[in-house]
Amino acid sequence: MKITVPVYPDYELREEYLREFRRADVDRILFVVDREFEPEAAKKAADNVRRCIEFYGGFGYSCAVWIGSTIGHGVYLVGRGAEEEREYTLIRGVHGEERGEAYCPLDERFRRDISRFVAAFADVGAEFILLDDDFRLAHDFVGCACELHLAALGKEIGRPVTREEIREKALSDGANEYRRAWVKVQGDSLRTLARDIRRAVDEVNPDCPVGVCAVGTAWSADGVDSIEITEILAGKNKRYMRLHGAPYWVRYLTGYVDESFAHVTELERALAHFARGKGFELLYEGDTYPRPSDYIPAAHLEAFTAAMTGDGKAQGILKYMFNYISKPSFDCRYVDAHARNKPSLDLIEAHFKGGANLGVKALEHPHLFDETDFALAHTDGTKFYFSSDVIGGAGTLLTGSNIPVIYDGEAEVVAIFGENARHFSLADKPRAVIDALAAAIYLKAGEDLGITAAAELKTAAVAAVRGFGDEYRLPQRAAADYLDFKPGENVRVLTSMKSSDGEIPLACEITTPGGAKILLYNINASPTKISSRSFLMHGYVTSRTLKEGINGFLGAKMPRITGEYADMQVYCRREGDKLGCLFVNFYDDAAYDLVAELDGDYELSFAVGCEAEVKDGKLAITTPVAAFGYAFAELRKK
Ligand SMILES: [Zn+2]
Structure with missing residues (x-):
């Protein structure tokens, strides 16, 4: 680089x-x-x-x-x-607030x-x-609503517009003429x-x-x-x-x-x-x-x-x-x-020239804001301006859970989260990971996901996650928005959330009537609604759940780390007979005895930053991957 x-x-x-x-x-x-x-x-x-x-x-x-x-x-x-x-016009928010030393274009x-x-x-x-x-x-607030911008907005819409109307119309509900005018005038x-x-x-x-x-x-x-x-x-x-x-x-x-x-x-x-x-x-x-x-x-x-x-x-x-x-x-x-x-x-x-090309493909649409339905996700549109609101949260959830992710190229399994569901059809995607908001959008559009639910999200205070014959108690409750439904025979619940309202399905393996396989991770994973540091977004139980659903149920053929590691990222590249695996440890503990199951019979070509061996279809990194360290191994198919 x-x-x-x-x-x-x-x-x-x-x-x-x-x-x-x-x-x-x-x-x-x-x-x-x-x-x-x-x-x-x-x-x-x-x-x-x-x-x-x-x-x-x-x-x-x-x-x-x-x-x-x-x-x-x-x-x-x-x-x-x-x-x-x-001496110039300051940028002003939708409540009339100013931002010092930031001037209106x-x-x-x-x-x-x-x-x-x-x-x-x-x-x-x-x-x-x-x-x-x-x-x-947009920086400390959603954009510029100074007098100059209000005048431009009024001209676009054809009559005067107030800041209150921007808040109530452009920045709430779904796509409408005020939103379109806002996007055009701000952008212009x-x-x-x-x-x-x-x-x-x-x-x-x-x-x-x-x-x-x-x-x-x-x-x-x-x-x-x-x-x-x-x-x-x-x-x-x-x-x-x-x-x-x-x-x-x-x-x-x-x-x-x-x-x-x-x-x-x-x-x-x-x-x-x-x-x-x-x-x-x-x-x-x-x-x-x-x-x-x-x-x-x-x-x-x-x-x-x-x-x-x-x-x-x-x-x-x-x-x-x-x-x-x-x-x-x-x-x-x-x-x-x-x-x-x-x-x-x-x-x-x-x-590793060209970078990762093997993993779950996160489908991201570049301009979610334009058509976001703020009411559906109970999102305050006037707060929808953080840099993090640009992506749906799929990559964040999966990468933070030791699962390889890609954005370009071909993949067997895709992930469609949140408002992205409005822009990517499930029709030709027989294996997909979706979150609760994406499911709500698909259900509202009449897609047959194999579950029946009101296309409306509810909120729960989650005290623990249950699954794998165990219960993972958490020191603090986490608020999460979820889809309320009763799992039928075509649904296998991998993990569930324990809340004051009872038990709510979290990770669900769904086989639709059309034969598609969907892994529903039943929270709204959008960064607007849940911190990416929440235990429902990363950590041991999340990682185990997602690997079970993606490598197991969805059958994604790619290296799978056995055991769980917080914030261990994996990047994989396949080229002909070669398979490159890069592990980056973003956690404060070293990772000892890191092992990844492989999708075939390989031998080790060389390793960088670690010692490694390949045995019984597994890649073992035999030296610790230090906190904020990395390990790389290149393998060749036998
Ligand atoms: Zn302005």
């Missing part, structure tokens, strides 16, 4: 940085610049970057520029930058000034300019800004590519996705897009979104899937914000890098290994860990 590192352009420290770049064997340097609306200050910043690019370019490094703030994050990320005068003066700032870097010798992931309207305002930036850059240097850091909301409430924005910004040039979903989310965003590592990796992978076949250069988001490694461990970044090597769909990673504030010598641990791992990960990559 091509390694790109973001740093501040500090010419005085150029030699110190150079030593670290060499040690890390980086491919590209991305110079971060803070937003400046004052033209003289922008020119000074551009001259400084030009000087740095000349220096590092002399050592053969490719260099690019990263605009740290375009629309504005609403917060200062690193405490830099002077207080800006609020419908404000012409803002568009003019920010475009001029970006264009100041068009001729400094950069390979490309990259805009950060604040190229969005971002498209206009992207076009203005491209035009301003063209005036200085039409050959300078401009790219963007993707953000999940672009596929939901923002109304235009980062793929289209990338295409507008690039103009006639090469397209660059950084993906979204970062290892720092798990520790840093605790209490805010409560993401698991599985959710982070699967969001990245789903977005890479959305951008497939477009000729983009994609970069994974190896972000360790706020960066000292005594806060976000280097091990988290390395495990993430290993997992993305397993995905193998992007050309590189934006790897945040330098503290933006202190000298490069203050915290070298990210570079230390990277330098130790790189030879092994490069070797794995060479034998």
Whole structure:
């Protein structure tokens, strides 16, 4: 993977940085610049970057520029930058609330000034300019409902619209004309800004590519996705897009979104899937914000890098290994860990080229927001803007439960979760995993799933999971939305949820009257409704249940880890006689005696990062897989 590192352009420290770049064997340097609306200050910043690019370019490094703030994050990320005068229209939410330093793209003066700032870097010798992931309207709230946006919305609908109407019509129930107008008006305002930036850059240097850091909301409430924005910004040039979903989310965003590592990796992978076949250069988001490694461990970044090597769909990673504030010598641990791992990960990559191609295929539709029925899932539409709302939750549940997942290519078994059911028919899919919301949508559409239930979800407080002749008690109850039905003879209940309302089927093996096999995981697994850290989304009993249903009942032919491991991810690639297996341990305990049952007779070719043997149709990793470590084995069919 091509390694790109973001740093501040500090010419005085150029030699110190150079030593670290060499040690890390980086491919590209991305110079971060803070937003400046004052033209003289922008020119000074551009001259400084030009000087740095000349220096590092002399050592053969490719260099690019990263605009740290375009629309504005609403917060200062690193405490830099002077207080800006609020002379532009601020982004305003559907309750009229403001977001500081985040400006509405419908404000012409803002568009003019920010475009001029970006264009100041068009001729400094950069390979490309990259805009950060604040190229969005939804952030702390669902989008922009400032006076300018209200006027545009009124024009689209044909009469004045209030914020109350947006809340009650555009952001509730199912698809309707208000939702369509919201999506169009929000999206168009971002498209206009992207076009203005491209035009301003063209005036200085039409050959300078401009790219963007993707953000999940672009596929939901923002109304235009980062793929289209990338295409507008690039103009006639090469397209660059950084993906979204970062290892720092798990520790840093605790209490805010409560993401698991599985959710982070699967969001990245789903977005890479959305951008497939477009000729983009994609970069994974190896972000360790706020960066000292005594806060976000280097091990988290390395495990993430290993997992993305397993995905193998992007050309590189934006790897945040330098503290933006202190000298490069203050915290070298990210570079230390990277330098130790790189030879092994490069070797794995060479034998895993193209990435995972064997697993359950998670079917994801890129714009769920447009047609989501908020009433069906009892979801508050005004809160439907988190980056996590972009995907249905299938990949998160399965990857976090030791099951290989893919997004592209062919697979025997598919997973269709949540609102995706509106976009993918079950008709030609004889073996599928679905969740409760997908089942409700299919039932409402008249599909014969082999069960009878009102297409309405209920909520339960789950105290324990029962199954396999045992009961798994939980220290705290978990709220889960489920489909209420009585299992018939064609349904085998694998596990059930114990709640105050009685026992509710959790994992069900269903054979439909048409002969299709469906594994129903009877909770709404959408990240809008349940934390990916919930015990119903990962952990030993979830993992055992899903492996039983997928490898057993659905008969998926792929390696199956025996025994259960929390947050152990598996990436598999089959090519001719070869089978590659990459295990990434995202848990704090080492995994001892890791064994995977294979689908045939294999022999070991070689292993990386571990010792391994193949015996009796099983792959055994005979050395421990450390916490946040990885193990790779390549096998050959006998
Ligand atoms: Zn606005």
